[in-house]
Amino acid sequence: MKNSFEHSMPNSEGYFGEYGGSFVPPELEKIMREINEAYEECCKDPDFQTELARLYKHFVGRPSPIFHAENLSNKYGVDIYLKREDLNHTGAHKINHCLGEAILAKKMGKTKLIAETGAGQHGVALATAAALVGLECDIYMGEVDIAKEHPNVVRMRILGANVIPATHGRKTLKEAVDAAFEAYLKDPITQLYAIGSVVGPHPFPKMVRDFQSIIGNEARVQFQEMTGKLPDNLVACVGGGSNAMGLFSAFLEDEQVAIHGVEPAGRSLQTPGEHAATLTLGEPGVMHGFKSYMLKDEQGEPQEVYSVASGLDYPSVGPQHSYLKDLGRVSYGSISDDEAIDAFFELSRQEGIIPAIESSHAVAYALKLAKQGVKGSILINLSGRGDKDIDFVVENYGAKYGIESLI
Numbered sequence: 455m456k457n458s459f460e461h462s463m464p465n466s467e468g469y470f471g472e473y474g475g476s477f478v479p480p481e482l483e484k485i486m487r488e489i490n491e492a493y494e495e496c497c498k499d500p501d502f503q504t505e506l507a508r509l510y511k512h513f514v515g516r517p518s519p520i521f522h523a524e525n526l527s528n529k530y531g532v533d534i535y536l537k538r539e540d541l542n543h544t545g546a547h548k549i550n551h552c553l554g555e556a557i558l559a560k561k562m563g564k565t566k567l568i569a570e571t572g573a574g575q576h577g578v579a580l581a582t583a584a585a586l587v588g589l590e591c592d593i594y595m596g597e598v599d600i601a602k603e604h605p606n607v608v609r610m611r612i613l614g615a616n617v618i619p620a621t622h623g624r625k626t627l628k629e630a631v632d633a634a635f636e637a638y639l640k641d642p643i644t645q646l647y648a649i650g651s652v653v654g655p656h657p658f659p660k661m662v663r664d665f666q667s668i669i670g671n672e673a674r675v676q677f678q679e680m681t682g683k684l685p686d687n688l689v690a691c692v693g694g695g696s697n698a699m700g701l702f703s704a705f706l707e708d709e710q711v712a713i714h715g716v717e718p719a720g721r722s723l724q725t726p727g728e729h730a731a732t733l734t735l736g737e738p739g740v741m742h743g744f745k746s747y748m749l750k751d752e753q754g755e756p757q758e759v760y761s762v763a764s765g766l767d768y769p770s771v772g773p774q775h776s777y778l779k780d781l782g783r784v785s786y787g788s789i790s791d792d793e794a795i796d797a798f799f800e801l802s803r804q805e806g807i808i809p810a811i812e813s814s815h816a817v818a819y820a821l822k823l824a825k826q827g828v829k830g831s832i833l834i835n836l837s838g839r840g841d842k843d844i845d846f847v848v849e850n851y852g853a854k855y856g857i858e859s860l861i
């Protein structure tokens with residue numbers, strides 16, 4: 455198995471081709487360098503790696519299994535497999551990097567972890583890691599997402615974290631990142647901003663990718679053990695892009711493996727503000743401290759974005775995805791709200807697995823590929839479970855799927 459900490463990209467300045475880098479105020483430049491140095495030390499420190507491996511196994515429950523979804527495979531005529539990140543402790547892939555970031559923060563002598571969250575999965579995972587290693591935790595979350603993802607808000611509070619509402623703009627993920635950055639700038643010494651995806655200034659896109667690459671490293675071995683070959687297709691949803699990079703990174707050099715990233719087309723790809731299809735419709739730009747594809751409004755500012763999935767509505771994307779798009783190594787497509795909700799019910803009713811709405815985008819895309827006649831096998835990264843979404847889905851879409859009333 456490849457060492458998850460050995461990757462040739464980014465370069466020493468944090469660039470993946472022209473994307474990435476570190477565009478931060480002068481007071482943060484030194485801090486980012488310190489985080490990078492501390493992280494580089496951890497990569498070489500066997501104690502750090504042993505501790506992380508112990509927690510992945512005994513706390514998270516890794517390796518997460520791969521499940522051959524036979525009912526779906528029979529129905530759609532292509533072999534569909536699921537990498538079950540939904541079975542991790544806390545219910546999503548986010549715990550993979552949160553544990554790494556929490557141990558790093560502790561080693562650096564920080565006393566508080568702060569972060570943004572969209573769907574609440576990163577917030578819950580970070581609150582969990584903070585409780586485990588003994589750090590305070592502040593989570594910034596848009597007011598709209600607080601209402602939508604109520605169960606995760608309750609979980610964060612039970613775990614001892616403060617949940618601080620972001621009340622400006624659309625009150626969703628981008629605004630939560632704005633609020634967390636503002637809070638971080640006030641005290642970057644005692645706090646570590648544990649960014650929730652492969653975004654932000656260097657070294658975060660690299661660091662979060664490395665922690666998440668356990669997904670792909672496991673999957674590569676497991677899939678070959680199960681089938682004797684590599685998957686023909688990989689599919690993962692892309693918000694900031696961490697679960698996708700986690701899976702893709704182990705297969706980038708396998709040219710025979712087709713790789714698909716899935717963005718949210720929301721209510722309409724044609725109307726600005728009604729989707730968050732950054733790689734599909736964006737252009738290069740800088741926000742939140744890094745350069746990547748970005749959805750811009752007429753003034754060149756981040757466009758308002760929308761998706762039914764609170765973890766996918768972000769107007770930028772991890773810089774390595776932008777690089778892989780330009781390179782043509784990964785194809786990026788999009789899935790609408792309605793298609794994602796259809797897939798949410800399809801997976802629930804065909805396989806007995808309720809997926810997160812974010813992950814439902816990947817499932818929907820895989821089913822679309824199957825309908826278009828893609829051959830061979832498709833490995834979907836099932837990034838999270840849907841418990842957090844059930845009330846919202848039933849309230850807003852239940853009638854269409856025969857759930858008129860819950861009583």
Ligand SMILES: Cc1ncc(COP(=O)(O)O)c(C=O)c1O
Nearest residue numbers: 575651693694695696697765838
């Ligand atoms: C279950 C799940 N999948 C995917 C995402 C999207 O994040 P990323 O693109 O960083 O994997 C989120 C974000 O909250 C999530 O909760």
